[in-house]
Amino acid sequence: MSDTLLRGRLLTFHQEPVGPDDTDAYSYIEDGAVLIRDSMIVASGNYDEVAATSNGAKITDHRPHLLMAGFIDTHIHFPQVQIVASWGSQLLDWLNGYTFPAEAEYANAQHARAMAGRFCDLLTDHGTTTAVAFCSVHASSAEALFSEAQDRNMRMIAGKTMMDRNAPDAILETAQMGYDDSKALIAKWHGRGRASYAITPRFAITSTPEQLEMSGALANEHPDCYIQTHLSENHDEIAYTATLYPDARDYLDVYESNGLLGPRTLLGHAIHLKDREIGAMADTGAHPVFCPTSNLFLGSGLFDDAGLRARGIQSGIATDIGAGTSYSMLQTLNEGYKILQLQDQKLHTLRAFHWITRGNAEVLGMADKIGTLDAGTEADIVVINARATAAMDVRMDRAESLSDELFVVQMMGDDRAIAQTYVAGVPQKKETT
Ligand code: GUN
Ligand code: ZN
Helix, strand or coil, X not given: CCCEEEEEEEEEECCCCCCCCCXXXXXXXXXXXXXXXXXXXXXXXXXXXXXXXXXXXXXXXXXXXEEEECEEEEEEEHHHCCCCCCCCCCHHHHHHHHHHHHHHHHHCHHHHHHHHHHHHHHHHHCCEEEEEEECCCCHHHHHHHHHHHHHCCCEEEEECEECCCCCCHHHCCCHHHHHHHHHXXXXXXXXXXXXXXXXXXXXXXXXXXXXXXXXXXXXXXXXXXXXXXXXXXXXXXXXXXXHHCCCCCCHHHHHHCCCCCCCCEEEEECCXXXXXXXXXXXXXXXXXXXXXXXXXXXXXXXXXXXXXXXXXXXXXXXXXXXXXXXXCHHHHHHHHHHHHHCCCCCCCHHHHHHHHHHHHHHHCCCCCCCCCCCCCCECCEEEECCCCCHHHHHHHCCCCCHHHHHHHHHHHCCHHXXXXXXXXXXXXXXXXX
Protein backbone atom coordinates (compact mmCIF):
# COMPACT_ATOMS: atom_id res chain seq x y z
CA MET A 1 0.00 0.00 0.00
CA SER A 2 1.30 3.48 -0.83
CA ASP A 3 2.11 6.00 1.87
CA THR A 4 -0.48 8.52 3.01
CA LEU A 5 0.35 12.11 3.87
CA LEU A 6 -2.17 14.04 5.99
CA ARG A 7 -1.81 17.80 5.91
CA GLY A 8 -3.36 20.07 8.52
CA ARG A 9 -2.74 22.02 11.70
CA LEU A 10 -0.96 19.59 13.97
CA LEU A 11 -1.18 19.29 17.76
CA THR A 12 0.54 16.63 19.82
CA PHE A 13 1.59 16.40 23.46
CA HIS A 14 4.97 15.43 24.90
CA GLN A 15 3.92 15.60 28.55
CA GLU A 16 1.08 16.98 30.62
CA PRO A 17 0.92 20.79 30.32
CA VAL A 18 1.06 22.45 33.72
CA GLY A 19 -0.80 25.48 32.39
CA PRO A 20 -1.61 27.56 29.34
CA ASP A 21 1.94 28.85 28.97
CA ASP A 22 3.63 25.47 29.14
CA THR A 23 4.66 25.40 25.48
CA ASP A 24 7.33 22.74 26.13
CA ALA A 25 4.56 20.23 26.80
CA TYR A 26 3.26 20.15 23.25
CA SER A 27 4.00 20.87 19.59
CA TYR A 28 1.61 22.95 17.54
CA ILE A 29 2.39 23.42 13.86
CA GLU A 30 0.22 25.65 11.64
CA ASP A 31 1.14 23.84 8.43
CA GLY A 32 1.89 20.36 9.61
CA ALA A 33 1.82 16.86 8.22
CA VAL A 34 1.75 13.24 9.30
CA LEU A 35 3.22 10.56 7.05
CA ILE A 36 1.62 7.11 7.39
CA ARG A 37 3.08 3.85 6.16
CA ASP A 38 1.64 0.39 6.88
CA SER A 39 -0.64 1.67 9.66
CA MET A 40 2.18 3.47 11.47
CA ILE A 41 3.22 7.12 11.70
CA VAL A 42 6.67 7.29 10.12
CA ALA A 43 7.14 11.07 10.30
CA SER A 44 5.32 14.14 11.57
CA GLY A 45 6.19 17.82 11.71
CA ASN A 46 6.34 20.76 9.31
CA TYR A 47 4.58 20.01 6.06
CA ASP A 48 7.53 21.03 3.85
CA GLU A 49 9.95 18.81 5.72
CA VAL A 50 7.69 15.78 5.97
CA ALA A 51 6.53 16.13 2.34
CA ALA A 52 10.16 16.16 1.18
CA THR A 53 10.60 12.65 2.61
CA SER A 54 7.34 11.29 1.23
CA ASN A 55 7.99 9.93 -2.19
CA GLY A 56 4.70 9.46 -4.02
CA ALA A 57 2.47 9.54 -0.96
CA LYS A 58 -1.24 10.08 -1.41
CA ILE A 59 -1.91 13.52 0.08
CA THR A 60 -5.10 14.35 1.96
CA ASP A 61 -5.32 18.03 2.79
CA HIS A 62 -7.34 18.57 5.97
CA ARG A 63 -6.50 22.25 6.40
CA PRO A 64 -7.76 24.30 8.23
CA HIS A 65 -8.68 21.43 10.56
CA LEU A 66 -6.58 20.16 13.44
CA LEU A 67 -4.82 16.80 13.40
CA MET A 68 -4.50 15.18 16.81
CA ALA A 69 -3.97 11.69 18.21
CA GLY A 70 -7.15 9.60 18.35
CA PHE A 71 -9.06 9.81 21.61
CA ILE A 72 -8.82 7.06 24.21
CA ASP A 73 -11.82 6.05 26.33
CA THR A 74 -10.67 4.19 29.44
CA HIS A 75 -14.05 2.92 30.72
CA ILE A 76 -17.07 2.04 28.58
CA HIS A 77 -19.69 -0.74 28.56
CA PHE A 78 -20.23 -2.34 25.18
CA PRO A 79 -23.56 -4.10 26.07
CA GLN A 80 -25.11 -0.84 27.25
CA VAL A 81 -25.43 0.82 23.84
CA GLN A 82 -29.21 0.45 23.91
CA ILE A 83 -29.83 1.79 27.42
CA VAL A 84 -28.04 5.13 27.24
CA ALA A 85 -30.41 7.80 28.61
CA SER A 86 -32.70 5.54 30.62
CA TRP A 87 -34.70 7.63 33.00
CA GLY A 88 -34.94 8.18 36.66
CA SER A 89 -32.72 6.11 38.92
CA GLN A 90 -29.40 6.03 40.70
CA LEU A 91 -26.80 3.30 40.42
CA LEU A 92 -28.27 0.15 41.99
CA ASP A 93 -31.82 0.67 40.66
CA TRP A 94 -30.42 1.63 37.27
CA LEU A 95 -28.40 -1.58 37.14
CA ASN A 96 -31.35 -3.76 38.14
CA GLY A 97 -33.97 -1.92 36.12
CA TYR A 98 -32.18 -1.29 32.84
CA THR A 99 -28.65 -2.62 32.68
CA PHE A 100 -28.92 -6.23 33.71
CA PRO A 101 -31.89 -6.98 31.41
CA ALA A 102 -30.08 -5.36 28.48
CA GLU A 103 -26.89 -7.32 29.16
CA ALA A 104 -28.88 -10.59 29.33
CA GLU A 105 -29.64 -10.14 25.61
CA TYR A 106 -25.94 -10.62 24.84
CA ALA A 107 -26.33 -14.34 25.46
CA ASN A 108 -27.45 -14.22 21.83
CA ALA A 109 -24.22 -14.15 19.82
CA GLN A 110 -25.94 -12.70 16.76
CA HIS A 111 -27.21 -9.75 18.80
CA ALA A 112 -23.73 -9.27 20.27
CA ARG A 113 -22.14 -9.24 16.81
CA ALA A 114 -24.64 -6.74 15.45
CA MET A 115 -24.13 -4.44 18.43
CA ALA A 116 -20.34 -4.75 18.25
CA GLY A 117 -20.44 -3.23 14.77
CA ARG A 118 -22.67 -0.38 15.93
CA PHE A 119 -20.47 0.17 18.99
CA CYS A 120 -17.22 0.46 17.01
CA ASP A 121 -18.89 2.77 14.48
CA LEU A 122 -20.03 5.00 17.33
CA LEU A 123 -16.57 5.12 18.83
CA THR A 124 -14.85 6.20 15.64
CA ASP A 125 -17.66 8.59 14.68
CA HIS A 126 -16.86 10.37 17.93
CA GLY A 127 -13.09 10.34 17.40
CA THR A 128 -12.33 7.48 19.79
CA THR A 129 -9.74 5.06 18.44
CA THR A 130 -8.99 3.00 21.55
CA ALA A 131 -11.46 1.84 24.18
CA VAL A 132 -11.28 -0.12 27.41
CA ALA A 133 -14.56 -1.98 27.41
CA PHE A 134 -16.66 -4.11 29.71
CA CYS A 135 -18.52 -6.84 27.80
CA SER A 136 -21.40 -8.86 29.24
CA VAL A 137 -20.87 -11.99 31.32
CA HIS A 138 -21.12 -14.11 28.16
CA ALA A 139 -17.80 -15.05 26.60
CA SER A 140 -19.46 -14.70 23.20
CA SER A 141 -19.94 -10.96 23.79
CA ALA A 142 -16.18 -10.51 24.24
CA GLU A 143 -15.62 -12.68 21.15
CA ALA A 144 -17.95 -10.41 19.19
CA LEU A 145 -16.20 -7.22 20.27
CA PHE A 146 -12.65 -8.49 19.80
CA SER A 147 -13.53 -9.88 16.36
CA GLU A 148 -15.14 -6.63 15.26
CA ALA A 149 -12.16 -4.60 16.46
CA GLN A 150 -9.78 -7.01 14.76
CA ASP A 151 -11.63 -6.60 11.45
CA ARG A 152 -11.03 -2.85 11.74
CA ASN A 153 -7.48 -3.17 13.06
CA MET A 154 -8.69 -1.12 16.03
CA ARG A 155 -6.93 -1.14 19.37
CA MET A 156 -9.31 -2.66 21.91
CA ILE A 157 -8.85 -3.57 25.56
CA ALA A 158 -11.81 -5.58 26.78
CA GLY A 159 -12.96 -8.33 29.04
CA LYS A 160 -16.01 -10.42 29.75
CA THR A 161 -17.62 -9.27 32.96
CA MET A 162 -17.32 -11.73 35.84
CA MET A 163 -20.36 -11.91 38.11
CA ASP A 164 -21.66 -14.74 40.29
CA ARG A 165 -24.26 -13.17 42.59
CA ASN A 166 -26.83 -10.39 43.05
CA ALA A 167 -28.06 -10.25 39.45
CA PRO A 168 -30.62 -12.18 37.35
CA ASP A 169 -29.73 -15.80 36.57
CA ALA A 170 -29.37 -15.02 32.87
CA ILE A 171 -26.21 -13.04 33.60
CA LEU A 172 -24.74 -15.13 36.38
CA GLU A 173 -22.02 -17.76 36.21
CA THR A 174 -20.13 -19.74 38.80
CA ALA A 175 -16.76 -18.51 40.01
CA GLN A 176 -15.14 -21.42 38.18
CA MET A 177 -16.92 -20.59 34.91
CA GLY A 178 -15.82 -16.97 35.19
CA TYR A 179 -12.24 -18.08 35.66
CA ASP A 180 -12.32 -20.66 32.85
CA ASP A 181 -14.02 -18.39 30.31
CA SER A 182 -11.69 -15.49 31.10
CA LYS A 183 -8.65 -17.75 30.87
CA ALA A 184 -9.73 -19.03 27.44
CA LEU A 185 -10.36 -15.48 26.19
CA ILE A 186 -6.95 -14.38 27.43
CA ALA A 187 -5.31 -17.28 25.60
CA LYS A 188 -7.12 -16.40 22.39
CA TRP A 189 -7.08 -12.60 22.39
CA HIS A 190 -4.51 -11.04 24.68
CA GLY A 191 -1.72 -9.63 22.54
CA ARG A 192 -3.34 -10.78 19.29
CA GLY A 193 -3.01 -7.89 16.81
CA ARG A 194 -4.16 -4.78 18.63
CA ALA A 195 -6.20 -6.58 21.31
CA SER A 196 -5.46 -6.71 25.02
CA TYR A 197 -7.43 -8.47 27.70
CA ALA A 198 -8.82 -6.86 30.85
CA ILE A 199 -9.74 -9.19 33.70
CA THR A 200 -13.16 -7.82 34.62
CA PRO A 201 -14.80 -8.62 37.95
CA ARG A 202 -17.76 -6.23 37.59
CA PHE A 203 -17.71 -4.94 41.19
CA ALA A 204 -17.76 -6.19 44.74
CA ILE A 205 -21.53 -6.56 44.89
CA THR A 206 -21.81 -9.00 41.97
CA SER A 207 -18.85 -11.19 42.89
CA THR A 208 -18.55 -13.63 45.78
CA PRO A 209 -15.30 -13.63 47.75
CA GLU A 210 -14.51 -16.86 45.89
CA GLN A 211 -14.84 -15.14 42.52
CA LEU A 212 -12.64 -12.23 43.56
CA GLU A 213 -10.05 -14.69 44.78
CA MET A 214 -10.12 -16.41 41.39
CA SER A 215 -9.88 -13.02 39.65
CA GLY A 216 -6.75 -12.39 41.71
CA ALA A 217 -5.38 -15.78 40.64
CA LEU A 218 -5.98 -14.87 37.00
CA ALA A 219 -4.25 -11.53 37.50
CA ASN A 220 -1.33 -13.31 39.10
CA GLU A 221 -1.10 -15.80 36.23
CA HIS A 222 -1.38 -13.05 33.60
CA PRO A 223 0.41 -10.00 35.02
CA ASP A 224 0.44 -8.23 31.65
CA CYS A 225 -3.37 -8.23 31.41
CA TYR A 226 -5.33 -5.22 32.58
CA ILE A 227 -7.81 -5.38 35.47
CA GLN A 228 -10.96 -3.29 35.41
CA THR A 229 -13.74 -2.89 37.94
CA HIS A 230 -15.82 -0.26 39.75
CA LEU A 231 -15.13 1.46 43.06
CA SER A 232 -17.06 3.76 45.40
CA GLU A 233 -19.43 5.31 42.90
CA ASN A 234 -22.50 5.63 45.10
CA HIS A 235 -23.26 5.71 48.83
CA ASP A 236 -25.78 2.82 48.75
CA GLU A 237 -23.29 0.73 46.79
CA ILE A 238 -20.59 1.38 49.40
CA ALA A 239 -22.93 0.53 52.29
CA TYR A 240 -24.09 -2.70 50.63
CA THR A 241 -20.49 -3.70 49.88
CA ALA A 242 -19.63 -3.23 53.55
CA THR A 243 -22.37 -5.70 54.52
CA LEU A 244 -21.16 -8.25 51.93
CA TYR A 245 -17.51 -7.94 52.98
CA PRO A 246 -17.69 -7.30 56.75
CA ASP A 247 -14.01 -8.07 57.27
CA ALA A 248 -12.72 -5.64 54.62
CA ARG A 249 -11.06 -2.47 55.92
CA ASP A 250 -12.94 -0.49 53.28
CA TYR A 251 -14.27 -0.91 49.72
CA LEU A 252 -10.86 -0.87 48.04
CA ASP A 253 -9.60 -3.53 50.44
CA VAL A 254 -12.04 -5.98 48.86
CA TYR A 255 -9.94 -5.76 45.68
CA GLU A 256 -6.60 -5.12 47.34
CA SER A 257 -6.78 -8.19 49.57
CA ASN A 258 -7.30 -10.32 46.46
CA GLY A 259 -4.21 -8.98 44.69
CA LEU A 260 -6.18 -6.93 42.18
CA LEU A 261 -4.35 -3.61 42.55
CA GLY A 262 -1.41 -2.54 40.40
CA PRO A 263 -0.43 -0.10 37.64
CA ARG A 264 -2.64 -1.96 35.15
CA THR A 265 -5.74 -1.68 37.34
CA LEU A 266 -8.51 0.73 36.31
CA LEU A 267 -11.03 1.66 39.00
CA GLY A 268 -14.13 3.21 37.49
CA HIS A 269 -15.60 6.22 39.34
CA ALA A 270 -13.64 6.22 42.64
CA ILE A 271 -15.62 9.15 43.98
CA HIS A 272 -16.30 8.62 47.69
CA LEU A 273 -12.89 7.57 48.96
CA LYS A 274 -11.37 7.16 52.39
CA ASP A 275 -7.89 8.42 53.08
CA ARG A 276 -6.55 4.88 53.40
CA GLU A 277 -7.96 3.95 50.01
CA ILE A 278 -6.27 6.93 48.37
CA GLY A 279 -2.98 5.94 50.00
CA ALA A 280 -3.37 2.36 48.73
CA MET A 281 -4.01 3.59 45.19
CA ALA A 282 -0.91 5.76 45.36
CA ASP A 283 1.18 2.89 46.74
CA THR A 284 0.05 0.34 44.16
CA GLY A 285 -0.11 2.66 41.11
CA ALA A 286 -3.77 1.74 40.44
CA HIS A 287 -5.68 4.29 38.38
CA PRO A 288 -9.04 5.84 39.25
CA VAL A 289 -11.14 6.66 36.19
CA PHE A 290 -13.18 9.87 36.11
CA CYS A 291 -16.55 9.36 34.34
CA PRO A 292 -18.11 12.84 34.28
CA THR A 293 -21.31 12.41 32.25
CA SER A 294 -22.15 9.21 34.11
CA ASN A 295 -21.46 10.70 37.52
CA LEU A 296 -23.85 13.54 36.74
CA PHE A 297 -26.47 11.34 35.08
CA LEU A 298 -26.72 8.90 38.00
CA GLY A 299 -26.24 11.66 40.57
CA SER A 300 -23.23 9.77 41.90
CA GLY A 301 -21.04 12.62 43.09
CA LEU A 302 -18.07 14.85 42.34
CA PHE A 303 -14.72 13.28 41.45
CA ASP A 304 -11.89 14.90 43.41
CA ASP A 305 -9.33 15.26 40.64
CA ALA A 306 -7.08 17.73 42.45
CA GLY A 307 -7.12 15.71 45.67
CA LEU A 308 -5.99 12.56 43.88
CA ARG A 309 -3.35 14.40 41.84
CA ALA A 310 -1.95 15.90 45.00
CA ARG A 311 -1.29 12.35 46.22
CA GLY A 312 0.59 11.51 43.02
CA ILE A 313 -2.20 9.42 41.51
CA GLN A 314 -2.77 9.49 37.75
CA SER A 315 -6.43 9.19 36.79
CA GLY A 316 -7.99 8.20 33.50
CA ILE A 317 -11.03 9.88 32.03
CA ALA A 318 -13.85 8.08 30.26
CA THR A 319 -17.43 8.11 28.98
CA ASP A 320 -18.83 5.14 30.96
CA ILE A 321 -21.51 4.57 28.34
CA GLY A 322 -24.33 3.63 29.13
CA ALA A 323 -24.60 5.45 32.44
CA GLY A 324 -22.56 8.05 30.60
CA THR A 325 -24.69 9.99 28.15
CA SER A 326 -22.26 10.74 25.33
CA TYR A 327 -19.74 8.73 23.34
CA SER A 328 -17.83 11.96 22.81
CA MET A 329 -14.64 12.46 24.76
CA LEU A 330 -15.14 16.17 24.01
CA GLN A 331 -18.48 16.15 25.83
CA THR A 332 -16.81 14.11 28.56
CA LEU A 333 -14.30 16.96 28.98
CA ASN A 334 -17.11 19.49 28.89
CA GLU A 335 -18.92 17.87 31.81
CA GLY A 336 -15.63 17.11 33.53
CA TYR A 337 -14.74 20.78 33.43
CA LYS A 338 -18.03 21.63 35.13
CA ILE A 339 -17.66 18.97 37.83
CA LEU A 340 -14.27 20.45 38.69
CA GLN A 341 -15.73 23.97 38.62
CA LEU A 342 -18.19 22.92 41.32
CA GLN A 343 -15.20 22.13 43.52
CA ASP A 344 -13.23 25.23 42.59
CA GLN A 345 -10.77 23.07 40.64
CA LYS A 346 -9.50 24.07 37.22
CA LEU A 347 -9.19 21.91 34.11
CA HIS A 348 -7.19 23.89 31.58
CA THR A 349 -8.03 22.96 28.01
CA LEU A 350 -4.46 21.94 27.12
CA ARG A 351 -4.43 19.58 30.05
CA ALA A 352 -7.87 18.37 28.98
CA PHE A 353 -6.77 17.44 25.46
CA HIS A 354 -3.61 15.87 26.84
CA TRP A 355 -5.82 13.78 29.15
CA ILE A 356 -7.97 12.20 26.42
CA THR A 357 -4.90 11.43 24.28
CA ARG A 358 -1.45 10.97 25.79
CA GLY A 359 -2.69 11.06 29.40
CA ASN A 360 -5.04 8.11 28.97
CA ALA A 361 -2.32 6.34 26.96
CA GLU A 362 0.04 6.76 29.93
CA VAL A 363 -2.61 5.36 32.26
CA LEU A 364 -2.67 2.28 30.00
CA GLY A 365 1.12 2.14 29.82
CA MET A 366 0.82 2.60 26.05
CA ALA A 367 2.23 6.07 25.39
CA ASP A 368 4.86 4.48 23.16
CA LYS A 369 2.09 3.13 20.91
CA ILE A 370 -0.89 5.51 20.98
CA GLY A 371 -1.88 8.96 22.20
CA THR A 372 0.57 11.10 20.21
CA LEU A 373 1.52 11.88 16.63
CA ASP A 374 5.11 10.81 17.22
CA ALA A 375 6.96 8.84 14.56
CA GLY A 376 6.97 5.14 15.44
CA THR A 377 3.48 5.14 16.96
CA GLU A 378 0.28 3.71 15.52
CA ALA A 379 -1.60 5.93 13.06
CA ASP A 380 -4.75 6.56 15.10
CA ILE A 381 -5.60 10.17 14.31
CA VAL A 382 -8.58 12.52 14.60
CA VAL A 383 -9.28 15.50 12.39
CA ILE A 384 -11.08 18.24 14.30
CA ASN A 385 -13.22 20.95 12.77
CA ALA A 386 -13.51 23.78 15.31
CA ARG A 387 -16.27 25.42 13.23
CA ALA A 388 -18.39 22.30 12.83
CA THR A 389 -21.68 23.86 13.96
CA ALA A 390 -23.19 27.30 13.47
CA ALA A 391 -22.78 28.02 17.18
CA MET A 392 -19.11 26.99 17.12
CA ASP A 393 -18.53 28.96 13.93
CA VAL A 394 -19.84 32.24 15.32
CA ARG A 395 -17.93 31.74 18.57
CA MET A 396 -14.73 30.88 16.71
CA ASP A 397 -14.74 34.27 14.98
CA ARG A 398 -13.51 35.62 18.30
CA ALA A 399 -11.09 32.87 19.24
CA GLU A 400 -7.79 34.51 20.04
CA SER A 401 -5.42 31.66 20.69
CA LEU A 402 -4.97 27.91 20.33
CA SER A 403 -6.22 27.44 23.90
CA ASP A 404 -9.28 29.54 23.15
CA GLU A 405 -10.06 27.44 20.08
CA LEU A 406 -9.52 24.17 21.91
CA PHE A 407 -11.76 25.28 24.73
CA VAL A 408 -14.56 25.95 22.25
CA VAL A 409 -14.08 22.45 20.83
CA GLN A 410 -14.02 20.97 24.35
CA MET A 411 -17.18 22.70 25.50
CA MET A 412 -19.24 22.81 22.29
CA GLY A 413 -17.87 19.93 20.20
CA ASP A 414 -19.16 16.40 19.72
CA ASP A 415 -19.17 13.95 16.81
CA ARG A 416 -19.97 16.81 14.42
CA ALA A 417 -16.56 18.30 15.22
CA ILE A 418 -14.82 15.08 14.16
CA ALA A 419 -14.23 15.60 10.45
CA GLN A 420 -12.41 12.29 10.11
CA THR A 421 -11.02 9.49 12.25
CA TYR A 422 -8.11 7.34 11.11
CA VAL A 423 -7.68 3.92 12.68
CA ALA A 424 -4.28 2.40 11.90
CA GLY A 425 -4.05 4.87 9.02
CA VAL A 426 -7.44 4.04 7.49
CA PRO A 427 -10.23 6.68 7.39
CA GLN A 428 -13.39 5.49 9.15
CA LYS A 429 -15.90 8.24 8.41
CA LYS A 430 -17.68 8.25 5.10
CA GLU A 431 -17.39 11.94 4.34
CA THR A 432 -13.88 13.30 4.26
CA THR A 433 -13.46 17.04 4.61
N1 GUN B 1 -21.09 -0.58 38.82
C1 GUN B 1 -21.22 -1.88 38.50
N2 GUN B 1 -21.62 -2.04 37.23
C2 GUN B 1 -21.75 -0.81 36.72
C3 GUN B 1 -22.15 -0.33 35.43
O1 GUN B 1 -22.47 -1.07 34.51
N3 GUN B 1 -22.18 1.03 35.30
C4 GUN B 1 -21.83 1.88 36.29
N4 GUN B 1 -21.88 3.19 36.08
N5 GUN B 1 -21.46 1.44 37.50
C5 GUN B 1 -21.44 0.11 37.72
ZN1 ZN C 1 -18.77 1.29 34.41
